[in-house]
Amino acid sequence: MLLLNGHLLPTAPLALPNRGFTFGDGFFETLILVGGRLRFGAQHFARMQAAAAALYLELPEALASAEQLEQEMTRLATANELPAARIRLQIWRAGGGLYTPETSSVEWLATAVPYVPNVAPIARAAFAQDTYAIYSPLSFCKGPQAWIYVRAARERQQRGFDELLLLSGAGHVAETVSAAIFWIQNAQLFTPALSAGCVAGVRRAHLLQVARQQGIECHETLAFPNELHQAEAVFSANVAGIRWIKQLSTVCWETEHPLLSQLRHWEAQP
Incomplete structure (x- = not known):
């Protein structure tokens, strides 16, 4: 299951135009959720706010606070039966246009896979x-x-x-x-x-x-x-x-x- 604009779906085609694809007009976060708690949630949300401001984007209501971010990602992990999940959250500007954007609204997609910690020493x-x-x-x-x-x-x-x-x-x-x-x-x-x-x-x-x-x-x-x-x-x-x-x-x-x-x-x- 994935989360597309807050909707849990088994799969979803991404409609065109897509400014994330054509211009890279957006950003992403890699999040770790374990036992329903988002690790470094406050830091993730602060960076999301800063990235949205730098790109002149408005975060959607579903992701408008650290608590809401955690709730949405917990929905995704639960739907995928993942007690420990590594989540990719992609946010991009909605609409079309050329370089000059038509809107500050966004679309977003979250996908999850099992979380595998990596703490092994780096040999070389x-x-x-x-x-x-x-x-x-x-x-x-x-x-x-x-x-x-x-x-x-x-x-x-x-x-x-x-x-x-x-x-x-x-x-x-x-x-x-x-x-x-x-x-x-x-x-x-x-x-x-x-x-x-x-x-x-x-x-x-x-x-x-x-x-x-x-x-x-x-x-x-x-x-x-x-x-x-x-x-x-x-x-x-x-x-x-x-x-x-x-x-x-x-x-x-x-x-x-x-x-x-x-x-x-x-x-x-x-």
Whole structure:
């Protein structure tokens, strides 16, 4: 079952014109729902609001609050008999037209598959060579610049690495192919600033919030690769899990850093 504009359906053809298809005029969220509770729901909804505002879109009534978002996604998971679901929520501008839109109203589609956590360490990572992160008014949300991550994923596959880290055009570390990047140095937590062109990840936001609540000094910074090579630990984080990197280029870390283990513990607290 899927949810199309709030209607549970076994399948549904998408009518044309479709501005999401023709112009990429929209965005998406990847959500995890377990036991009827949406993980990082507040962070997802805040990013949805920001993305809608940046694209001059109006969120529909069914998705107008974090609570309503959770209710709709629970309907979908229940209909698919999924106690733990990974949900793709796609939102695009309704109507047709050329570049100039005819409306700020949207259509939306949500689909669900079983949620499988991914917390395994990343054995081998490197920096991307052929694709760069690009800062824009929309780089913080998911969808408008998806081609970057498709290219980076293809490069990762061709070069035979488990993960790639993207740099900005200025050479600053931005993110991995599908996750935020963090590193630890002197009991402090570092992650790239959004101005590097990275997505404003919901797990990124939550980890920073938790770390600061525990008194950990956090930095959102513009950093070059050598700063990660010199770090005590490097790890990635997205809705599917937190993964520490065992090798980045020629630098190796043999065990998970104690502060990362603490972050996992703190984040798991209700």
